[in-house]
Amino acid sequence: MAKLDAGNNSEQPIEERQDARPTRWLENLWQDVRFGLRVLRKNPGFTAIAILTLALGIGANTAIFSVVNAVLIRPLPFAKPDRLVRIFETDNKLHLSQFTSSVPNYLSWKEQQQSFEQMGLIGFVSLNLTGTADPEQFNSTSISPSLMPLLGIEPVIGRGFRDDEEKLGSAPVVMLSEGLWKRRFGGDAAIIGKIVTLSGTAYTVIGITPPSLAILTASDINVPLTIDPANQPRLNHVTVAVARLKPGITLAQAQTEMEAISRRVGQQFPEVKDWGTQLSTFSDWIVGDQLRTALVVLLCAVSFVLLIACANMANLLLARAAGRQQEIAVRLALGAGRHRLVLQLLTESAMLSLLGGTAGVLASVWVVRSLGASLPVGLLPISDIRVDSTVMLFALGISLCTGILFGLAPALQSAKPELSKVLKQGGRSGSGGTRPALRKALIASELALATVLLVGAGLLMQSLFRMQAVRLGYKPQHLLTFQLSPPAAKYPAPVKAWVLYKTLIDSLQSLPGVRGAAVSSGLPFGSGNYTRTPMAPVGASKLPVGDAVPIDWRVVSPGYFKTMEIPLVRGRLFDEHDDTGSAPVMVVSQKTAQTLWGADDPIGRVIRVVGSGKQFTVVGVVGDVRNLALNQDPIEATYMSAAFRQMPLMDVVIRTEGNPNAAAAGVRQKLREVDSELPMAAVRTMEEWISTSAAQPRLNSGLLEVFSVVALLIAAIGIYGVLSYSVNQRTREIGVRMALGAQRGDILRLVAREGMMIAVAGIGAGLAVAYAVSRLIASLLYGVQAHDVFTFASVATVLLVVAAVACYVPALRATRIDPIVALRYE
Numbered sequence: 001m002a003k004l005d006a007g008n009n010s011e012q013p014i015e016e017r018q019d020a021r022p023t024r025w026l027e028n029l030w031q032d033v034r035f036g037l038r039v040l041r042k043n044p045g046f047t048a049i050a051i052l053t054l055a056l057g058i059g060a061n062t063a064i065f066s067v068v069n070a071v072l073i074r075p076l077p078f079a080k081p082d083r084l085v086r087i088f089e090t091d092n093k094l095h096l097s098q099f100t101s102s103v104p105n106y107l108s109w110k111e112q113q114q115s116f117e118q119m120g121l122i123g124f125v126s127l128n129l130t131g132t133a134d135p136e137q138f139n140s141t142s143i144s145p146s147l148m149p150l151l152g153i154e155p156v157i158g159r160g161f162r163d164d165e166e167k168l169g170s171a172p173v174v175m176l177s178e179g180l181w182k183r184r185f186g187g188d189a190a191i192i193g194k195i196v197t198l199s200g201t202a203y204t205v206i207g208i209t210p211p212s213l214a215i216l217t218a219s220d221i222n223v224p225l226t227i228d229p230a231n232q233p234r235l236n237h238v239t240v241a242v243a244r245l246k247p248g249i250t251l252a253q254a255q256t257e258m259e260a261i262s263r264r265v266g267q268q269f270p271e272v273k274d275w276g277t278q279l280s281t282f283s284d285w286i287v288g289d290q291l292r293t294a295l296v297v298l299l300c301a302v303s304f305v306l307l308i309a310c311a312n313m314a315n316l317l318l319a320r321a322a323g324r325q326q327e328i329a330v331r332l333a334l335g336a337g338r339h340r341l342v343l344q345l346l347t348e349s350a351m352l353s354l355l356g357g358t359a360g361v362l363a364s365v366w367v368v369r370s371l372g373a374s375l376p377v378g379l380l381p382i383s384d385i386r387v388d389s390t391v392m393l394f395a396l397g398i399s400l401c402t403g404i405l406f407g408l409a410p411a412l413q414s415a416k417p418e419l420s421k422v423l424k425q426g427g428r429s430g431s432g433g434t435r436p437a438l439r440k441a442l443i444a445s446e447l448a449l450a451t452v453l454l455v456g457a458g459l460l461m462q463s464l465f466r467m468q469a470v471r472l473g474y475k476p477q478h479l480l481t482f483q484l485s486p487p488a489a490k491y492p493a494p495v496k497a498w499v500l501y502k503t504l505i506d507s508l509q510s511l512p513g514v515r516g517a518a519v520s521s522g523l524p525f526g527s528g529n530y531t532r533t534p535m536a537p538v539g540a541s542k543l544p545v546g547d548a549v550p551i552d553w554r555v556v557s558p559g560y561f562k563t564m565e566i567p568l569v570r571g572r573l574f575d576e577h578d579d580t581g582s583a584p585v586m587v588v589s590q591k592t593a594q595t596l597w598g599a600d601d602p603i604g605r606v607i608r609v610v611g612s613g614k615q616f617t618v619v620g621v622v623g624d625v626r627n628l629a630l631n632q633d634p635i636e637a638t639y640m641s642a643a644f645r646q647m648p649l650m651d652v653v654i655r656t657e658g659n660p661n662a663a664a665a666g667v668r669q670k671l672r673e674v675d676s677e678l679p680m681a682a683v684r685t686m687e688e689w690i691s692t693s694a695a696q697p698r699l700n701s702g703l704l705e706v707f708s709v710v711a712l713l714i715a716a717i718g719i720y721g722v723l724s725y726s727v728n729q730r731t732r733e734i735g736v737r738m739a740l741g742a743q744r745g746d747i748l749r750l751v752a753r754e755g756m757m758i759a760v761a762g763i764g765a766g767l768a769v770a771y772a773v774s775r776l777i778a779s780l781l782y783g784v785q786a787h788d789v790f791t792f793a794s795v796a797t798v799l800l801v802v803a804a805v806a807c808y809v810p811a812l813r814a815t816r817i818d819p820i821v822a823l824r825y826e
Contacts, residue, residue, distance in 0.1 A: 004511065025614060039348060046320060047352070050313060054356025054402065055311035055363060056710055062364035062395045063371070064302045064703075066551050068295050069394070070385045076282055077212035079152020080244075085251065086285040087119075087241040087258070093274035094534060096550055101241040102558045103232040105272065108265045109241070115254035116243040120147035122217055123225045126485035126649040129184070130677050131197040132778060137485055137681035138180065140198075141226035142215040148213065156181075158192045158207030163223040173224065174203040180220040181208045184249075199487035200224075200677075215381060217241070234272050235611035240419040242282075255279045271611060297777050301456060301707045304449045306398065308445045308711045310406040311442040311449075312718045317349065317410035319721065320437055342412060349407025350400060357399030361387065362396075378697045409438065443722050444762035446715040451706040451766025451799060455774060457602045458791040459781055460701040463631075466783035467697060472690075473566040473625035474524065474635060478515075479686035480660035480667065481523055485649045494580060497646045500674070503558060503716050507670045508654055513663060516563035516655045521554040522646040524627045525693040527636065527682060535638070538606035542598040549595055552627060555645050561587075561622055563655045571620035579643040586616035589624050592636040607638065616640065631695050631782035652685070652785060660685045676703045700780060712799070715762075716806040723755045723810035734817050744815040751814045755801075755807030763799045767792055 014683075040047045056397065075081050087109070103121070110119050119549075128135055145161035148154070156178050165173055176185075185191050195202050198221065208223055225239070245254055258277040264274035334582045336430035365387050372385045377710035484504075491497040501519050508517040522531075534548035543549065558574040560566075570591055576583055577710060586607060593602040642650075656663045668680055742786040774786040784791070 033347060033351065035344065040105060040351065042167055043320075047355075050352045051356045051359055051683055052275060052310050053312055053714065054353055055359035055361070056714075057306035057366070058353075058395060058399055058402065059360030059363040060707065060710070061299075061306050061369040061398055062361055062391060064295075065394050066364065066368045066391050067371070067385055068299050068389055069388070070382045071287060071388055072292060072295060074382075074388075074390070076151070076215065076286070077174075077210075078282075081282055083245045083247075084282040085243050085245060085254065086150070086280045086282065088278040088280060089237060090276045090278050091274060091534065091550070092276050094548065094550055096532075097278055097525070098280075100237040101239050102234050102271075102272075103227055103238050103239055104149055104229050105265060105275075106231060106239065106241050107227070108268075108456060108797035109258065109261055109277070112261045112264070113243075113257060115246060117246050117248045118146050118150040119241065119243040120150045120227050121146045121239045121241055122147065125223065127198040127221050127223070128485060128677070128679055129196060129198055130200075130219070130485065135677050135679040136184075137483065137679045138220040139218055140221040142223050142224065143217065144225045144227075146714055148209075149243070150242065151213070153210055153212050155207035156210055157189055157568060158205070160207055161224045166227055169228055170224070170226075172201055172203040173206045174198065174603065175207040175209050175222045175384070176205060177209050177214060177220040177222075178211055184192070184455060199485070200489050201487075210398065213607040216240075218378065233389070234269055240243045248480060267603065271813075272543045272806075278576055279420070288381075291381075291696070292516040293779055294696065294778070297456070297780065298700065300702055301453055304453050305707050305711050305714075306402065308446045308714050310402055310723075311446045312714050313349075313352070313402075313406035314409055315439050315442050315718055315721060316408060320410075321442060327382075327569050335672065336441065345410070346407050348599055349410075350403035352401060353399045353403030353406075358396055358401070359397075361392070361395045364391075373446060376692050379699070388430070423773050424436050437720050441693050441720045442759050443715070444758050446711075446718050447759055447762025447799065447803070448766035448769060448825045450708065450711040450715045451763050451795060452770045452773065453704065453711050454795040454799065455767070455770035455792060456777060457704040457708040457794050459777065459784055459786065459788060460697070460704055460775065461779040462698050462784045462788065464694065464701045464789060467630040470626065470630055470783075472524065472821045473623050476686040476690055478656045478658070478660055479564070480683070481526065481666070481686060481689070482652050482665055482683040483649055483681040484519075484652055484671075484678060484685050485681070486675070488648065491659070494644060498579075498643050499682055501557065501642060501646065504558065504671065507612050507674060508652075508667060510669060511663065511666045513657045515657055516559055517652065518560035518563040519555045519646075519650045519652050520556045520560055521640055521650055522691065523626055523641075523651045523653060523686070524690040526651055532635075534610040536608050536610055538608050541596050541605075542600075543596060549636060549782040551592060551638055553638045553640065555640045555647065557641045557642045560639075561651070563653055564625075565655075567623060569623060569625045570601070571618070573620050573622075574639075574641045574643075577646045578641045584614065584616045584644060585619045585641065587620040587622055587639040588618055589634065589637040590621060591617075591622050591624050595636055597705045628692070663769070686817075697780070697782075705784075715803050718808060719759065721753055723751060723807055724813075738817065740789075747815045747817075752804070752807045755811070756803060759800060759803030759807070763796055763803070766799075767796060770795075774799045 030054050062233075071132075075082075078084060086102060087106075088097060089105065090097045091099065096337065101121070105121070106121055113119070121144045125140045125142050126137065127140040129138050143161070145163050145166055148160045155175065158175070160175070164170060175197075176191070181187060181191060191205050192207070194205050196205055197203075203223070213222070214220075243254075245251070255278075257280060262272075262276045266275060368385055368387055374384070484501075485496060486500055491500050505517045507517065508514055531554070532550045532552050535547070535551045535553075536548040537543060556574070558576065558578070561568065561573050571587075573587060574585070588596075588602060588607070596602070596607070599604060602618045602621060606615050607618065608615045622639070625637065626632065627632050627637065628635070654660070654663065654667060664683060671678055671680060734750075737748065737750075770792070773786060778786040
């Protein structure tokens with residue numbers, strides 16, 4: 001039998017002298033699990049708090065990791081996706097990158113390249129489905145027959161496109177998405193071979209595309225991409241080019257070859273002599289740097305929350321260990337090995353963590369489903385966000401690691417009590433065995449992590465506020481928008497298409513409560529046509545002779561500026577006389593006028609569109625408009641009259657006197673009167689478009705704010721717990737001080753000072769860390785510096801106030817200790 005003398009542990013513990021059967025460790029584990037369950041049942045309050053704390057940390061990590069796993073980790077649903085690349089065109093002279101591709105250039109690349117197994121194109125069309133129920137407009141793409149084999153995907157049913165079906169004059173065939181097939185046609189396999197009417201043309205359904213194709217096309221209808229080089233200029237960048245690398249060929253090797261091909265093509269065709277190519281992996285193209293940065297920041301933030309929860313759990317276990325010193329001392333005295341005690345205590349911690357992890361995973365399943373349903377369409381490139389086996393393994397792993405992380409220090413400390421001292425105390429709760437310094441360090445670390453989170457959340461919130469307060473250049477209130485795509489066969493551009501739009505505008509303006517209506521090839525923040533093309537001033541200008549500038553252009557009807565309330569700065573706007581029978585005219589933005597002519601009057605100046613050679617006379621200057629995103633300053637923009645040209649997809653915008661949604665029914669009726677087969681698509685208010693534009697910054701800011709609040713609450717509870725425990729441990733000391741004449745204010749300051757010293761140390765360390773790492777989120781900020789002094793000062797102030805409140809309650813309780821009772825304490 002082991003000796004009771006703590007100073008002589010030379011004898012081998014009894015448990016170590018038991019048989020060494022191979023299954024002994026399993027029996028020990030089972031015993032530890034049963035004993036741990038009994039201990040947890042005896043302390044339901046502690047167990048509930050621990051499970052809730054861990055469920056918050058592990059659940060939040062699991063939910064965010066589900067998104068990270070889907071977007072960044074899980075391979076794209078294509079064959080060998082690491083071999084797939086996107087081919088961008090670049091304007092080397094103007095230092096512009098990531099243009100879409102022109103069909104003639106693609107054909108030249110395909111003819112000369114040796115690096116790719118296959119190449120394919122994706123074009124964009126807009127088609128209306130009619131003849132079955134109400135007419136409906138769908139996102140549609142034209143794809144080359146090689147695209148699906150290149151990606152390594154097969155139709156759900158039916159077949160893909162054949163090579164001969166991309167030739168001019170081939171029979172019209174179509175592939176429907178699986179979603180459209182199930183929603184509109186009930187998932188009936190008999191759809192194969194049937195005829196559907198798309199924009200007035202009869203198409204034969206030959207197959208159903210899998211959901212994976214929509215990652216690239218975001219479309220419900222796919223038709224063969226028809227190649228007609230004679231009518232597709234080399235500077236007309238309207239398609240997405242993709243390719244699959246040959247085995248053994250690296251991205252760098254393919255890039256080198258494509259650069260050489262671009263130079264040869266430029267020598268053969270002078271209009272593209274300044275153009276090159278840029279290859280990008282599918283991962284970099286689809287995800288993008290900003291989204292990747294945002295997801296990594298959120299994953300780091302939620303990991304901080306878990307670390308704070310671990311620190312709090314360690315503090316709870318340290319406090320709990322003080323009450324178990326008698327139990328542990330007796331077990332050691334009876335011969336229990338210290339390593340067995342450590343394992344048993346770690347088993348308890350792991351059980352707590354697994355229970356918390358189970359609750360957290362169940363919560364994360366609900367959070368992920370809710371998140372997927374509430375996120376705007378297109379915010380994430382991968383819509384299949386789920387808690388899969390990889391996520392479950394992650395949750396199990398962090399649950400076990402968390403249990404060890406917060407349980408190890410308390411277990412090691414609890415297994416080394418001063419046996420003689422503890423056993424002499426009998427049933428009284430001793431103060432030995434706990435290290436105040438360790439508990440204080442844990443709380444300081446919680447505050448430091450909370451500080452980093454709050455600084456990040458503060459910076460993102462400021463960025464979001466400033467983004468939403470920017471000047472748009474127009475008034476978005478009371479604007480209703482929708483998209484229209486009239487069939488080209490029925491409404492050929494420009495004459496008949498313009499007659500349709502003019503008739504529709506006149507009809508809409510007759511509606512009660514409608515103040516104006518117009519059409520445009522692209523609305524601010526909308527999903528219409530956005531085109532930037534090099535343009536050059538003709539004659540004297542601010543630019544060097546021969547230089548061009550990439551300028552955003554769109555076509556608009558004469559009433560567009562009035563409807564949008566974009567101010568006229570100089571000259572005139574379009575009117576009814578600007579039509580196909582008059583000289584081509586253009587309205588430019590202030591930034592365009594400044595870039596091309598500086599302070600000189602731009603009215604009457606001429607702009608040439610590089611490539612087509614068309615020239616337009618400037619008749620007016622309007623205010624700058626943010627067209628692309630809230631966090632992007634206005635770029636150079638020009639406007640052409642819709643009487644000259646219309647795009648296949650046009651936006652209609654209506655200004656109302658009241659709620660724009662209330663006018664939707666009347667607008668729909670007017671459209672039916674004009675043409676009953678034209679569907680309204682993407683019906684939204686302008687404020688909804690703006691809200692969608694800010695969706696990702698709002699999500700980043702909101703999630704980080706939630707994590708920060710949770711972290712702050714956990715840290716505040718931690719400070720309160722440490723000080724409450726300290727007051728309990730120092731009851732006798734406080735009583736002596738009060739008996740010797742100490743005033744209640746002195747006791748209040750004594751206890752509060754102890755807590756505030758911890759808070760100041762933790763907050764100071766957190767500010768230093770935040771200063772060092774805040775530059776990592778600089779790419780997510782707008783209008784605020786990563787080291788913004790106001791944000792850092794505000795966070796420090798808030799944390800100090802919260803810490804002071806957390807310190808006040810235990811300090812106040814200490815002032816109410818009765819000296820007589822305290823002197824009798826233990």
